[in-house]
Each structure stands twice: as C-alpha cells, then as structure tokens.
Amino acid sequence: MAGDGGRRRGGRRGEGREEGKERRRRNGNTEEAGNVSGRGRSGAGRRPVSKDPMMSHASRVRSGRGDAPVLEEEKVDIAVQMSRFWEAVVGVQQQREALRLRRFAYSKDIILHDLTGPGCIPDYRLGVRDSEKSLVGFIAAVPGPHCAGNPEASSAVPMVEINFLCVTSHLRNQGMAPLLIKEITRRVNVNGTFQAIYTAGVPVTAPVCVANYYHRTLNALKLLETEFTYCPPRMSQREFVGRYRMPSTPRLTGFRPMTKKDMPQAQDLLQTYLRQFRFHPEVSKRSFQHKFKHSPGVTQTYVIERDGAVVGFGSFYTVDTQVLQHSKHSVIRAAYLHHCCVADGYGLTRTDMMRDLLIAASASGHDVFNSLNIADNEEFLDTLRFGRGNGKLYYYVFNWKWGAPATARDVAVVLV
Numbered sequence: 409m410a411g412d413g414g415r416r417r418g419g420r421r422g423e424g425r426e427e428g429k430e431r432r433r434r435n436g437n438t439e440e441a442g443n444v445s446g447r448g449r450s451g452a453g454r455r456p457v458s459k460d461p462m463m464s465h466a467s468r469v470r471s472g473r474g475d476a477p478v479l480e481e482e483k484v485d486i487a488v489q490m491s492r493f494w495e496a497v498v499g500v501q502q503q504r505e506a507l508r509l510r511r512f513a514y515s516k517d518i519i520l521h522d523l524t525g526p527g528c529i530p531d532y533r534l535g536v537r538d539s540e541k542s543l544v545g546f547i548a549a550v551p552g553p554h555c556a557g558n559p560e561a562s563s564a565v566p567m568v569e570i571n572f573l574c575v576t577s578h579l580r581n582q583g584m585a586p587l588l589i590k591e592i593t594r595r596v597n598v599n600g601t602f603q604a605i606y607t608a609g610v611p612v613t614a615p616v617c618v619a620n621y622y623h624r625t626l627n628a629l630k631l632l633e634t635e636f637t638y639c640p641p642r643m644s645q646r647e648f649v650g651r652y653r654m655p656s657t658p659r660l661t662g663f664r665p666m667t668k669k670d671m672p673q674a675q676d677l678l679q680t681y682l683r684q685f686r687f688h689p690e691v692s693k694r695s696f697q698h699k700f701k702h703s704p705g706v707t708q709t710y711v712i713e714r715d716g717a718v719v720g721f722g723s724f725y726t727v728d729t730q731v732l733q734h735s736k737h738s739v740i741r742a743a744y745l746h747h748c749c750v751a752d753g754y755g756l757t758r759t760d761m762m763r764d765l766l767i768a769a770s771a772s773g774h775d776v777f778n779s780l781n782i783a784d785n786e787e788f789l790d791t792l793r794f795g796r797g798n799g800k801l802y803y804y805v806f807n808w809k810w811g812a813p814a815t816a817r818d819v820a821v822v823l824v
C-alpha cells in the first residue's frame with residue numbers, strides 16, 4: 409500500500425510482525441473480535457470469536473484506514489448474493505485496465521452457470537464481507553477430475569478448478585488473496601481432494617505452461633471505433649473491414665446448434681479428442697450436459713450431423729467487455745473458444761469447424777472471437793486470421809508432480 413511501507417500482513421500500522429504476534433498472543437483474538445462491531449457501532453454489537461480459521465485470519469486483515477472494519481467470512485449463497493458479488497467483481501476487474509477504457513463484464517448468467525454445475529458444493533463459494541456487508545473478497549472451487557499427464561498415473565485425478573479469485577481494490581496488497589486460497593484449500597482438503605488447477609494472467613509460481621491469447625476480429629468497424637484493435641499501416645479502413653467480414657450463414661452441411669439428443673455422441677467425440685492431450689478434463693455425462701448446453705449469451709455449442717451421426721463439435725462461451733466513456737458503443741461482446749473437434753473419415757478438418765463457429769459467433773452478435781494457442785489450436789489460427797494478442801495465460805496445478813515439462817500444446821483445459 410502506498411505510503412504504508414509496503415505490504416502488510418495484518419497487524420497494526422507501524423507495528424512489526426513479532427510485536428503484532430505478541431500483542432495478538434496476549435489478547436487472544438478478543439480484541440480483534442471486538443472490532444467486528446465495526447465503524448460507528450459500540451461494544452454492544454460485539455460478536456463471539458469464531459473458531460473458524462478463516463474468521464480468525466480474516467479478522468486480522470484490515471483495510472489500513474484507522475478504525476476501518478475487520479472482515480468476516482461468509483458462505484455466499486450463490487442464488488441470492490450473485491448480484492452483489494457481480495458488483496464486486498466488476499469493481500475489481502475495472503482495475504485491470506490501466507487506461508480505464510474497458511472492463512470485463514462477466515454476466516451473472518455465466519458466473520452462475522460456472523459455479524452451479526453438477527458436483528458443485530456451496531461451501532466452495534467463499535466470500536468475505538466487511539462490517540457493512542459489502543462483499544470484499546471471493547474465491548470459488550469447482551470439482552472436476554482431470555488427467556494431469558503424469559506417466560506414472562494416467563487415470564483421472566479428482567481436482568478442483570479454482571476460479572473467480574478477487575479482492576476489492578481498497579484491500580489489495582494486504583494478504584487477502586493467500587488467505588482466501590488457504591481457506592478454500594482447507595475446505596477442499598476436508599472433502600478429500602488435494603489437487604487443484606487454476607489459471608492466471610500473471611506469473612504467480614512455476615506454471616505448468618504458458619499460453620497466449622489470439623483474437624479473431626468479427627465486427628471490424630466496432631473494434632476500430634472502440635480502439636480494441638488498430639488498422640495496420642498501409643491498409644485502409646475499408647480494406648480492414650472487408651478482410652474480416654463474415655458470411656451470414658455457416659457453410660458446412662449439417663452444422664447446427666447441439667440439442668439434447670446429440671449429447672451422448674457429442675460427448676464421446678469431445679472426450680476422445682481431449683484424451684490426446686497430456687492435461688485434459690474428464691467430462692462426466694452430467695457435467696457435459698450442464699457445461700455445453702446450447703444457451704446463447706452463456707455457452708453456444710454446435711455440432712455437425714451427417715446421416716444421424718455427430719461428426720463435429722464446437723463450443724464457445726460469451727464474456728462482455730464494457731466500453732467506458734464512449735459515445736457510440738457500450739459493450740464489446742467476445743466469444744471464447746472452449747473446444748472444437750471433428751471425427752475422422754468425413755473429410756472434415758478442425759479449421760472447417762472453426763470457420764463455421766466464427767460465422768455462428770458473428771451471426772449471434774459477437775464482435776471478436778478469442779482462442780488460446782493450447783492443444784492443437786495453432787493449426788487454424790493463421791488460416792482463419794486470428795492475431796496474437798498481448799494477453800498470456802499461466803496454467804498452474806497445485807500439489808501435483810509433472811513428468812516431462814509441458815507446453816501449451818499438451819494442455820486441453822479451458823477455465824471460464
């Protein structure tokens with residue numbers, strides 16, 4: 409924190425770590441618990457000290473503003489609290505854009521979709537509120553087995569996906585993130601799971617691999633007007649727009665949104681494809697039905713059907729980016745690739761399938777299509793005019809020993 413002599417891990421302003429420990433040892437946590445009563449509340453509002461480790465850790469985290477409230481842990485009831493969580497995420501995500509021209513706007517629907525699938529556990533949605541009941545920190549774990557490509561253990565390992573870690577801006581750099589991570593780890597461990605996968609846009613520790621984001625312009629004019637992209641030198645705006653113009657209808661025979669009856673075949677096709685890669689999810693029937701259900705605005709999933717057989721599968725999810733301070737546009741709608749695969753023997757390529765996914769994304773109002781260069785995605789990126797972006801994605805696996813070093817090509821895992 410600026411002007412605070414750097415990062416503090418709890419304790420009082422100007423107080424050394426050991427002094428702080430000693431004070432807490434002397435007082436137990438009672439003094440801290442007294443502060444739960446918060447700003448403008450008297451001792452009458454005191455609450456008992458929690459035995460919950462999260463509570464006792466959390467009560468040591470201070471906002472660094474004099475008598476600012478200590479924090480209390482709360483299990484976020486996803487259905488009821490979602491809108492407030494969303495506000496917190498938006499507030500946090502805004503900080504990521506140095507220029508404040510844009511901010512991520514994960515819809516409530518996609519967060520809800522990701523955090524409430526089969527096997528999801530309410531205890532794994534962990535929010536921290538301040539004494540004014542504002543959500544100031546959040547982390548979630550979503551159970552799902554993954555094959556983590558260790559030669560000694562080729563079968564799927566029970567894991568959780570850690571996602572939506574965020575801390576409100578005025579409590580950053582005070583050790584809240586490790587606290588949330590520690591507590592979610594404890595909760596997951598209690599249920600007998602000891603491995604986790606997570607991704608981050610920044611280096612945190614040694615990653616399994618690093619992937620790059622690639623972007624395919626769909627609505628060129630809008631992306632130029634919002635300065636999301638730039639026209640290369642020696643190319644007119646007209647040429648640029650023409651270069652990325654998409655046909656209005658898909659080209660492949662049998663390409664259409666996936667229905668419930670396609671699901672068993674589509675799941676087989678996808679799982680067979682995913683198993684080629686060292687690090688991939690094992691998608692159960694129920695997870696597949698939840699995760700890939702065609703539901704525009706959240707996830708769009710398409711198949712190619714030939715003679716009653718599902719021979720192509722492709723899916724993407726939607727995340728909006730709010731455009732700030734712009735007179736004409738308020739949102740850029742981005743499609744993010746989940747997976748795309750085709751069956752052998754039908755003369756189809758993944759590039760064909762991806763081309764139709766781009767057309768479907770464009771026709772359903774997406775302005776840009778994003779893909780990572782993981783798995784074998786490199787095979788279509790150039791051909792379909794994806795451009796390499798600045799963003800990187802670091803993949804981490806917690807508590808898991810990898811055999812040989814991995815590259816992005818070994819990974820077929822996409823977290824929302």
Ligand SMILES: CC(C)(COP(=O)(O)OP(=O)(O)OC[C@H]1O[C@@H](n2cnc3c(N)ncnc32)[C@H](O)[C@@H]1OP(=O)(O)O)[C@@H](O)C(=O)NCCC(=O)NCCS
Pocket residue numbers: 415500501504572573574575576579580581582583584585586607608609612
């Ligand atoms: C990511 C975020 C929660 C970190 O909070 P913070 O207040 O800056 O970090 P804290 O001071 O609490 O903790 C710092 C520690 O957390 C770790 N950390 C930071 N970002 C992390 C991440 N994305 N995943 C895991 N650990 C992370 C750091 O390595 C650091 O550990 P160290 O002290 O041992 O070096 C915060 O910046 C945020 O909310 N960002 C916006 C949302 C976001 O980008 N979330 C991450 C999605 S991947």
